[in-house]
Amino acid sequence: MPATTAPTQLTTPDTPIHAVVAEDFAAVNRTIQTQLASRIPLVEAIGQYIVDSGGKRMRPLLVLLAARSLGYEGDQHVALATLIEFMHTSTLLHDDVVDESHMRRGKATANDAWGNAPSVLVGDFLYSRSFQMMVGVGSMRIMEILSAATCTIAEGEVQQLTNVGNPDVDEAAYFETIQGKTAMLFEAASHCGAIIADATPEQEAALQAYGRYLGLAFQLVDDLLDYRGDADTMGKNVGDDLAEGKPTLPLIQAMVTGSPEQAKVIRQAIRQGGLERLDEVLAIVHDTGALDYTQRRAEEMSAKALAQLEALPPSAFRDSMEQLAHRAVDRRT
Numbered sequence: 001m002p003a004t005t006a007p008t009q010l011t012t013p014d015t016p017i018h019a020v021v022a023e024d025f026a027a028v029n030r031t032i033q034t035q036l037a038s039r040i041p042l043v044e045a046i047g048q049y050i051v052d053s054g055g056k057r058m059r060p061l062l063v064l065l066a067a068r069s070l071g072y073e074g075d076q077h078v079a080l081a082t083l084i085e086f087m088h089t090s091t092l093l094h095d096d097v098v099d100e101s102h103m104r105r106g107k108a109t110a111n112d113a114w115g116n117a118p119s120v121l122v123g124d125f126l127y128s129r130s131f132q133m134m135v136g137v138g139s140m141r142i143m144e145i146l147s148a149a150t151c152t153i154a155e156g157e158v159q160q161l162t163n164v165g166n167p168d169v170d171e172a173a174y175f176e177t178i179q180g181k182t183a184m185l186f187e188a189a190s191h192c193g194a195i196i197a198d199a200t201p202e203q204e205a206a207l208q209a210y211g212r213y214l215g216l217a218f219q220l221v222d223d224l225l226d227y228r229g230d231a232d233t234m235g236k237n238v239g240d241d242l243a244e245g246k247p248t249l250p251l252i253q254a255m256v257t258g259s260p261e262q263a264k265v266i267r268q269a270i271r272q273g274g275l276e277r278l279d280e281v282l283a284i285v286h287d288t289g290a291l292d293y294t295q296r297r298a299e300e301m302s303a304k305a306l307a308q309l310e311a312l313p314p315s316a317f318r319d320s321m322e323q324l325a326h327r328a329v330d331r332r333t
Helices: 022-035 041-051 058-069 076-099 110-114 116-137 140-163 171-196 201-228 249-257 260-272 278-287 290-311 316-330
Strands: none
Touching: 022 058, 022 076, 041 076, 041 110, 041 116, 058 076, 058 171, 058 201, 058 316, 076 110, 076 116, 076 140, 076 171, 110 116, 116 140, 140 171, 171 201, 171 249, 201 249, 201 278, 201 290, 201 316, 249 260, 249 278, 249 290, 260 278, 278 290, 290 316
């Protein structure tokens, strides 16, 4: 396992989108370091390992941008952004155990480095810490939203697990799953950012919907890249979803539009899991246009997200939210 080291200095992702809230992100990084403190060294070691692993930090970014776009000048958005990042990090720790993953963001997963039990328990610690911080924020509405979101996320993860190996999952069921397991936390992040900034009802609804559609677009592209990307740029292996028997939209659409023979190949690949038929499946999702279809659906979600921003006053923060919606569907990682 990796050696326990002193905490490193976290950095803000280096993009123009993050630049407008760079000072806020620095405060989030400081708060992350403070809140990772534990009397149990292994908790700090694994927590530090996972938050040091990089990532786009999109969920805390949504909190910061949503609050600032409405002129918020306090500091509670920093705690809120941090606790939402902890909630997300805890789901990563749990997901990697469930999926038996060995690589994330180009490095060994925590469960690969320390084992399943420590990863699950540290994930529990981060969840608990996030609720402890939530109490400190002191908003009953935010507590209601985030506690409901955690239930929805857990249900989404269970739904995804029950879908494994099932080639009869249709597009509607797929969207229901990704709304729960991914889009819900995006939605909660932008929604809570609006609430802490005392948004009008129209602005609150718009920012809630913005996060939801952005999260859907983000997950659609993630599922697309599983058949179009490469391990060096993605930090995970091509075909990981297929190996786990996950019926994502590229496979669902390929079964709908492909020939009976092509649909049969994909159905068998989903049922069996593994990568024995990866080359065949890759050829089918390309030939049937399933990847292009998935990209179009992601662009539809991005366009819906962008439409919500009309409810916000013009600002550099709104501009960054527009760029974020475009970036979600244009990325390669």
